[in-house]
Amino acid sequence: MKATELGDFEELVLMAICVIGSQAYAVNVKAELENRLQKRINISAIHTALYRLEDKGFLKSEIGGATKERGGRRKRFFTPTAAGKGAIAKLKAVREGMYKLIPDISNG
Amino acid sequence: MDKKEKLSPPKWADTLLSWYCRNDRFEEIQGDLHELFQERIDEYSMRKARLLYFWDVIRCFKSYAIKKRIHSSSSHIAMFKNYFLIALRNLLRYKTYSVINIFGLTLGIVCFTYIFLFVNHELSFDKFHKNTENVYTVPLTWHFGATVLPTARATSRVGPLLEESFPEVTSFLRIKNPGKTIVKSSLLISQEHQIFYSDSSFFDLFTFPLLEGDPQTALIEPNSVVITSSLAQKYFGNDWQALSLVGKTLNIEGIEYEITGLVQEPPSNSHLQFTGLMSFSTLPESKGGGDFSGSSYMTYISTLGGVNSLTLDQKVDTLMANMFEEGTSVTLDITPLKDIYLESGMETGLGPISDVKYIYIFSLIGLVIILIACINYMNLSTSRSVERAKEVGLRKVMGALRRQLTTQFLSESVLITLMALILGIACIFLLLPLFNQLTGKTFAAVSLLNSDLVLALGLIWVSVSLLAGIYPALILSGFKVNNILKGSFKFRTSGSWLRRSMVIVQFTISATLIVATAVIHQQLNFIQNENLGFDQDQVIAIPFSDDVKKGLTTLKNELGNVDGVLNLAATMQLPGRVQFESTMAHKEGEENRHLMRLIPGDLNYINTLSLNLIAGEDFNDLRDKEKYQFIINEQTASFFGWDLKEDLGQPLKIWNSEWGTIIGVVKDFHFASLHEEIKPLIMFYQPEEYFMHRNLMVKLKTSELAKTIEAVEGTWKRLYPEKPFSYTFLDDYFGKLYSKEEKLSEMFTLFSVIAIFIGSLGLFGLASYTAFQSSKEIGVRKALGATVSSITFLLSVDFTKQVIISLLFSLPLAYFLMDNWLQSFAYHVEVGWGVMFFSALLVLFISWVTVGYKSVRAALTNPVETLRNE
Numbered sequence: 001m002k003a004t005e006l007g008d009f010e011e012l013v014l015m016a017i018c019v020i021g022s023q024a025y026a027v028n029v030k031a032e033l034e035n036r037l038q039k040r041i042n043i044s045a046i047h048t049a050l051y052r053l054e055d056k057g058f059l060k061s062e063i064g065g066a067t068k069e070r071g072g073r074r075k076r077f078f079t080p081t082a083a084g085k086g087a088i089a090k091l092k093a094v095r096e097g098m099y100k101l102i103p104d105i106s107n108g
Numbered sequence: 109m110d111k112k113e114k115l116s117p118p119k120w121a122d123t124l125l126s127w128y129c130r131n132d133r134f135e136e137i138q139g140d141l142h143e144l145f146q147e148r149i150d151e152y153s154m155r156k157a158r159l160l161y162f163w164d165v166i167r168c169f170k171s172y173a174i175k176k177r178i179h180s181s182s183s184h185i186a187m188f189k190n191y192f193l194i195a196l197r198n199l200l201r202y203k204t205y206s207v208i209n210i211f212g213l214t215l216g217i218v219c220f221t222y223i224f225l226f227v228n229h230e231l232s233f234d235k236f237h238k239n240t241e242n243v244y245t246v247p248l249t250w251h252f253g254a255t256v257l258p259t260a261r262a263t264s265r266v267g268p269l270l271e272e273s274f275p276e277v278t279s280f281l282r283i284k285n286p287g288k289t290i291v292k293s294s295l296l297i298s299q300e301h302q303i304f305y306s307d308s309s310f311f312d313l314f315t316f317p318l319l320e321g322d323p324q325t326a327l328i329e330p331n332s333v334v335i336t337s338s339l340a341q342k343y344f345g346n347d348w349q350a351l352s353l354v355g356k357t358l359n360i361e362g363i364e365y366e367i368t369g370l371v372q373e374p375p376s377n378s379h380l381q382f383t384g385l386m387s388f389s390t391l392p393e394s395k396g397g398g399d400f401s402g403s404s405y406m407t408y409i410s411t412l413g414g415v416n417s418l419t420l421d422q423k424v425d426t427l428m429a430n431m432f433e434e435g436t437s438v439t440l441d442i443t444p445l446k447d448i449y450l451e452s453g454m455e456t457g458l459g460p461i462s463d464v465k466y467i468y469i470f471s472l473i474g475l476v477i478i479l480i481a482c483i484n485y486m487n488l489s490t491s492r493s494v495e496r497a498k499e500v501g502l503r504k505v506m507g508a509l510r511r512q513l514t515t516q517f518l519s520e521s522v523l524i525t526l527m528a529l530i531l532g533i534a535c536i537f538l539l540l541p542l543f544n545q546l547t548g549k550t551f552a553a554v555s556l557l558n559s560d561l562v563l564a565l566g567l568i569w570v571s572v573s574l575l576a577g578i579y580p581a582l583i584l585s586g587f588k589v590n591n592i593l594k595g596s597f598k599f600r601t602s603g604s605w606l607r608r609s610m611v612i613v614q615f616t617i618s619a620t621l622i623v624a625t626a627v628i629h630q631q632l633n634f635i636q637n638e639n640l641g642f643d644q645d646q647v648i649a650i651p652f653s654d655d656v657k658k659g660l661t662t663l664k665n666e667l668g669n670v671d672g673v674l675n676l677a678a679t680m681q682l683p684g685r686v687q688f689e690s691t692m693a694h695k696e697g698e699e700n701r702h703l704m705r706l707i708p709g710d711l712n713y714i715n716t717l718s719l720n721l722i723a724g725e726d727f728n729d730l731r732d733k734e735k736y737q738f739i740i741n742e743q744t745a746s747f748f749g750w751d752l753k754e755d756l757g758q759p760l761k762i763w764n765s766e767w768g769t770i771i772g773v774v775k776d777f778h779f780a781s782l783h784e785e786i787k788p789l790i791m792f793y794q795p796e797e798y799f800m801h802r803n804l805m806v807k808l809k810t811s812e813l814a815k816t817i818e819a820v821e822g823t824w825k826r827l828y829p830e831k832p833f834s835y836t837f838l839d840d841y842f843g844k845l846y847s848k849e850e851k852l853s854e855m856f857t858l859f860s861v862i863a864i865f866i867g868s869l870g871l872f873g874l875a876s877y878t879a880f881q882s883s884k885e886i887g888v889r890k891a892l893g894a895t896v897s898s899i900t901f902l903l904s905v906d907f908t909k910q911v912i913i914s915l916l917f918s919l920p921l922a923y924f925l926m927d928n929w930l931q932s933f934a935y936h937v938e939v940g941w942g943v944m945f946f947s948a949l950l951v952l953f954i955s956w957v958t959v960g961y962k963s964v965r966a967a968l969t970n971p972v973e974t975l976r977n978e
Contacts, residue, residue, distance in 0.1 A: 025136075025140070026136075026140045027140050027143045027144060030144075042164070042167050043140055043141065043144060043164055043167070043168070044164065044167040044168045044170055044173075047137065047140070047168065047170070047172055047173065048170055048171075048172055051133075051172040052172070063136070067139070069143065069146065070139045070140075070142045070143045070146070071139075071142055073135050073136070073138060073139030073142065074135055074136065074139065075136060075139060075140075076136040
């Protein structure tokens with residue numbers, strides 16, 4: 001059970017990939033998240049989350065073609081699996097359900 | 109754009125990445141990092157971008173990126189199981205070697221741990237005070253012209269003066285040791301040695317928790333006393349706690365003191381060991397700010413935090429300059445509290461003092477002994493490599509990597525060290541009483557179980573495992589498979605030079621320790637048998653207090669009539685402790701005054717000590733009482749340039765008294781320890797009631813000593829039923845001067861025995877292995893007619909060579925070290941050829957017995973036994 005749960009940061013990474021679309025890889029996920037969260041994130045944290053999400057089956061990945069901008073080194077592109085999308089949707093439902101029950105916020 | 113592409117991240121960071129990163133993810137991760145690097149060049153300086161790149165490489169050292177081991181974790185555990193199984197089988201199969209290894213390591217660990225405990229305790233002295241960092245002691249040094257007279261204490265003025273003069277000095281504390289005090293309660297009268305006078309700031313400067321009473325006020329009022337629980341128990345019985353002692357009184361030296369506090373026993377790692385503290389305000393000298401006469405007050409100051417003691421020291425020097433008249437001056441040494449015990453070397457008279465030198469010596473010995481034990485392990489494992497070679501070969505054929513084999517052999521040493529460690533811990537607890545006796549410490553078994561010791565043992569485990577195991581592991585795992593399996597693998601001689609040098613190292617250490625032990629023994633023996641110039645045998649010294657002195661003439665007369673008492677005389681300090689120049693003396697016609705040592709003596713002083721009067725006459729009570737009578741030693745005579753015969757009757761002046769007369773000269777005798785040369789000495793006649801007399805020396809007849817002492821005690825009891833009777837033998841008293849050296853001698857004896865024992869164990873192992881290896885050779889030789897002695901010789905000659913080489917190293921080393929040590933004695937033996945020769949012989953003998961036993965047995969074996977199985 002535990003292996004399929006989503007961590008906080010993992011959830012953010014997963015959503016960032018959904019936002020970026022088909023060309024998501026570590027560097028632009030980092031940029032996306034830094035932009036939204038307004039704080040610096042080390043690349044290794046992104047890597048950890050990506051590979052772990054793949055192990056858990058929320059992401060799948062493939063190697064892209066050779067590139068110009070990084071000395072010809074190829075990129076690994078990540079795309080969300082059905083399970084990944086499902087997990088986000090489920091978490092969103094839980095969150096919204098609870099959110100509504102908080103009197104101060106929902107009324108304001 | 110072009111330029112930017114040339115700018116690249118640091119190569120070595122890339123190398124680091126490629127070293128740890130798994131291959132399948134290397135390209136993408138490196139790509140990501142490079143891309144980030146390119147971005148950063150636009151944003152930051154090149155330098156910073158490269159630095160950040162390196163930082164990223166470090167940060168990426170995480171599980172997702174690191175190369176996976178070839179085998180999975182479950183087979184990992186299985187392999188370790190197998191390693192341990194094989195290790196255990198090997199242990200059981202070669203029991204001799206296992207026992208030698210484990211036993212040697214155990215001994216090493218036990219020694220090391222004990223030394224660790226000892227050193228740790230020594231280093232912890234006076235660190236338990238909350239205020240340790242800001243408390244200093246202020247020993248005073250007198251300068252009389254060119255003569256320098258250092259003391260551990262200061263005058264009563266120094267403390268108040270420093271507090272008045274410097275705002276950074278927050279308070280001062282003076283402690284005075286009155287020596288012996290007679291304490292009386294309704295239960296008991298007895299003598300105490302550790303009740304001191306102390307200023308009321310005592311509990312501000314020091315952290316000694318009070319069980320009862322107020323630390324702020326306890327020592328303010330005159331005639332107040334704070335006592336420890338042990339003193340309370342001694343004088344008020346076992347139920348002292350029920351008595352609520354605060355407010356009660358205790359009679360000390362005839363004065364009623366109010367008990368204002370009960371304090372916990374001072375911990376054993378305090379340089380200040382007291383059983384009671386009397387308020388300083390009781391003393392007359394507490395009135396006003398004190399004065400500069402008599403430096404008998406151990407003085408401490410506390411400063412504000414962050415005060416630099418060097419700066420303060422300079423300021424104090426400036427203050428003290430010009431304080432005295434021409435010719436005399438005083439300096440103060442601001443000494444941190446935590447340095448008093450180990451670094452200062454001052455005789456505080458308030459508790460134990462040690463020397464940091466011993467810490468170094470013992471730490472070194474501890475390390476050296478554990479090294480010897482590790483060498484055993486290394487030598488025995490590598491020498492038996494042939495046995496393990498087949499196993500190594502087979503494992504390699506089955507695909508074991510060198511790294512795995514290294515792990516295997518290391519895990520073996522970890523296992524063996526663990527066994528030794530467990531045995532060692534058991535021994536440490538079992539032998540604790542013995543250790544306490546040896547060191548004079550009082551470690552309780554419970555107190556050993558602290559984090560320090562656990563940490564130390566853990567460290568020992570890891571470091572011994574590594575030290576002993578890494579070399580064999582590298583050697584054994586490095587064997588070439590084809591060599592082993594072709595069958596051409598033989599006892600490798602390439603490693604044997606290292607093995608030989610290891611043996612040489614072991615025996616160099618052992619032999620050095622043995623020579624050192626022998627020299628220390630010799631010196632102690634010399635000290636004990638040296639003719640001191642006076643007869644210390646059968647002389648007892650009975651200390652007395654001031655109120656006894658009034659009736660001393662009666663006591664002397666009564667004791668003189670006791671059967672078996674030959675002579676008796678009152679004096680101040682006993683021979684052995686006449687350590688300080690205590691008077692200024694000068695001869696007629698000379699302005700210069702000289703610091704000299706002084707002994708006031710009673711009529712029979714010379715006879716009681718059987719001093720050798722070489723000119724003139726003994727003290728005489730018929731002479732003019734107003735004039736001092738002096739008897740000097742030869743040193744004083746030659747110091748003043750007097751002829752022994754003709755210059756008798758010369759006038760001499762001590763202090764600022766009237767002129768006295770030299771009436772006699774005695775042959776030089778050792779009135780201080782043999783650490784120092786005999787100095788000029790002046791003895792002067794004072795009848796028994798003289799105020800400075802403190803001891804009654806009684807010379808007894810040799811026969812029926814016990815009975816005579818009993819009679820002396822009986823007389824004392826009859827005259828002073830209220831006063832406790834105690835005595836010491838003068839030779840014991842003198843012998844105590846060398847208690848440090850005796851401790852050292854005991855320790856060295858023990859450690860050198862252990863060192864040579866562990867070394868011999870290893871040698872035994874090596875010898876028996878060599879004998880085993882060459883059993884076929886021996887068989888063939890015997891079959892061809894070799895004699896037992898020639899074979900024994902053949903087997904032991906190699907080891908003998910190693911031992912002789914080690915002697916060549918150790919003898920000069922030992923000579924150098926011990927000659928250095930002997931210099932601390934003014935009178936000492938020389939490190940002679942005799943000691944060297946016998947130590948060398950002893951080491952050779954031990955090694956021959958060790959090697960010889962196995963060699964002879966091998967040589968005696970019937971060749972049929974060794975040759976029939978082929």
